Amino acid sequence: MASKIHTGRFFEDFKLNEVIQHATPRTITAGDCAMYLAFTGTRNPLHCSTPFAQSLGYTQMPVDDLLAFHIAFGKTVPDISVNAVANLGYADVRFLQPVFVGDTLTTTSTVIGLKQNSSGKNGVVWVRSTSVNQDQQPVLSWVRWVMVHKKNLDVPAPETVIPELPAYVEAQQLRLPEPFTAHHEISVATGGRYFWEDYAVGERLRHPSGLTLNDSDHTMATHLYQNNARLHFDAHLMQSTPQGQRLIYGGVVISACRALSFEGLENALSIAAINGGTHANPSYAGDTIYCMTEVLEQWALPHPQLGALRLRMIGLKNIPPDHVENIKTSQGYHPNVVLDLDITVLIPRKGN
């Protein structure tokens, strides 16, 4: 009798334009939100105060953007990346609708690119994934590409198709909450005094706080997202790998950086897009994550009260950001850089 264990797709199993419906529709609850708070310590009032959310025009608190992203993303892992050699990148990640407690997310992916590597042993797969809520409204859409092992080396290489991806999500494509009545009075709830006009392109924010990750917390977070990549959970397996231990899911590092960057970006209420990103080095239990932000662009928006900042969010391990000047040289990334994320946030204008 053939094995009933689904070991996940290998490179030769992906077909261009194939649509993959991922399992495990997921209803988000107040329990998820509380755990996300416990994992990150985030203090953004939009996700922890009903009256604050309502004062901005929301009917209830929206779920943290990254919690929704990690849950939606986790559903793709069993089909897309469980046999991945490497997660190579993200692009064009759009946050299309707020997600609320009680919403159920279902994720689908389409294969949009394929390129077998010259070794013939693996290849790169590009997928566009979309997560919809119970009303079939798209709430998240993103592209990622992974290098996946080939199992049967005799299968001929597919035609190479490399999708064109935008360098960033353009301002006119960003979701703009409507209604949204934010103004400088939100400072009382956020604790932040700086608004869209106050930031300058090229400015660096060296966020001082650090967050040390441990095995229980990173595995609990990754389990909550139902990401089943074995390298995060199986210490016995990892003992015989070069890493020697469980790797921390990159999404845990992204969330740590977003929470750490609250200090100095208190009014950056929502993430509108992740334009691209690289996990430059792995993180392990015991590592302390720090974050540095660089302002890349400052966009006016067709919205009376909001502007956008395109930010470079640099995650560091075991070195505070005031000790790092060069993120990347011709030699590659600084060895303590764990994340290089290009992200667009919405932030109220000062108003008048």
Add this chain to the structure above:
Amino acid sequence: MASKIHTGRFFEDFKLNEVIQHATPRTITAGDCAMYLAFTGTRNPLHCSTPFAQSLGYTQMPVDDLLAFHIAFGKTVPDISVNAVANLGYADVRFLQPVFVGDTLTTTSTVIGLKQNSSGKNGVVWVRSTSVNQDQQPVLSWVRWVMVHKKNLDVPAPETVIPELPAYVEAQQLRLPEPFTAHHEISVATGGRYFWEDYAVGERLRHPSGLTLNDSDHTMATHLYQNNARLHFDAHLMQSTPQGQRLIYGGVVISACRALSFEGLENALSIAAINGGTHANPSYAGDTIYCMTEVLEQWALPHPQLGALRLRMIGLKNIPPDHVENIKTSQGYHPNVVLDLDITVLIPRKGN
């Protein structure tokens, strides 16, 4: 003044047919369910998707069977097993009604067997425990037996009464959800392609994933269940024992195995019974749990859409299941076997 600290019952404190009403009625919340997800990574959509549960005829998501069991079970610990030398076994564990968020469980036990050991220093106590919801409907019923210390060795031995216990819960005694409209389309949500007819008696499923347990996660889980057995929580106490460290509550291992066995049993939506079980060896923080399943019996049921599989669920530590052939020999259990559980699951038929 006499101590007000209730140290729990000793062997001589149990009387045959005595009914013990356990403290701490417990309302189950969405927070419990999220934490259970974080502890186990379970991907069964019945417990994490409201629309999926509703598509099967449930009014809302039922709580994971084992979460309800651990919470109900935890209430018995202060009265039954806080002075236990050993938890010897379970039998006749029946899941009688689904449990929903908002339900409050109250547990009662009846002493159904007593046998003082020949040493005169301890004895075995059998109890049948029943947990009811706020409408007094029984939701769970189980028998377990524990070896308990005697405190006052002068108390004469009670009459020996050993209850007759069924080897397994018979098919006609299983709870069958009504209505329940599952069919092969559930594959979209579960990700599993195999149904009741696809399994064969004697078949073994070697589930590949492993789950490494750590101190924070196992103690948080056991706390959530309000199980107060000291050996799970008190590292200082355990330093002077042969184990030298905190033991992981057996229920944590059962839940890990249930979650790990999802791969290959994706459509085994519900547990209908635990027929028996043994914690063959202890587990400690740092151990990686694996699971292997053997199909023991395959029962048609008086239900148009469901069948039952009686499964032997073997929990292993620090050895993947494809490295283990003999679970038990005349010498006893393989030293890496931590759990030998006989369990009955409900699984939809393929239909037509």
Add this chain to the structure above:
Amino acid sequence: MASKIHTGRFFEDFKLNEVIQHATPRTITAGDCAMYLAFTGTRNPLHCSTPFAQSLGYTQMPVDDLLAFHIAFGKTVPDISVNAVANLGYADVRFLQPVFVGDTLTTTSTVIGLKQNSSGKNGVVWVRSTSVNQDQQPVLSWVRWVMVHKKNLDVPAPETVIPELPAYVEAQQLRLPEPFTAHHEISVATGGRYFWEDYAVGERLRHPSGLTLNDSDHTMATHLYQNNARLHFDAHLMQSTPQGQRLIYGGVVISACRALSFEGLENALSIAAINGGTHANPSYAGDTIYCMTEVLEQWALPHPQLGALRLRMIGLKNIPPDHVENIKTSQGYHPNVVLDLDITVLIPRKGN
């Protein structure tokens, strides 16, 4: 461009009578309550059983008193104690209204005392903090004082004002739940047989259970409370301090002691006041916390069914309470004492 990182107030930044509105209003959810259970293992049915709470006259389960306190308190940290050298004490902590799931707490502090130290390098700041719910009803009020660094040593010392603080909250100032229909039948749910009349001034309860804390659980708890004091989270920073590692937030120790003291105080349903308290020694991951309680006073109350006990709750690390006689000598605290808390609890009378 000036840094946008708010590094918190230094001693010279506090002005007498200044009112500080703290950021991050916080809606409490069922997820918070479940996590609190997982952190502490508390078995008080008032906070985990809706029917029990309703049988006492509550409309729903009130949130654990200390969970509400830690959340309210956490909001003050970024403004008051992020640059603290030491948290010197609490006084006059009053629990004024029950807090329910769905309530949103907002915290404000007033500077009520200032005293620059003779070194000129730091000073003591006293604040009274008040937390209100979404209906602007005060739910918690407390005084604490902290020693805070001076940044600019040239700023002249402020006038010394030391507030008069009560040694304890007097009986007539305690919140008394109304209606409240507790009586000896609550024993079924609490498991406790002792009521107000059964305790005697001077009596000591040596609670036997211990709770070992670990890095993931203490940091997750402190994150849940949105307390951002860096010394709890940043292991890299702490490596170069005398402690060498992350300190456990004192509130985590208070909650551990409250949960451990359930055994012997099962009917002490609510905390009405914290009269004062000291964190006598720090705690670190791996420490096992124990608790000993001494009955200080026994107060009749103007309530038909409730009495109050003023208790001294002693937290110990790595030594069970039956090995400790002298909490404090002229040399100071026993080195294993981590907490000396003066607390008033409400406990039903036996009735008749």
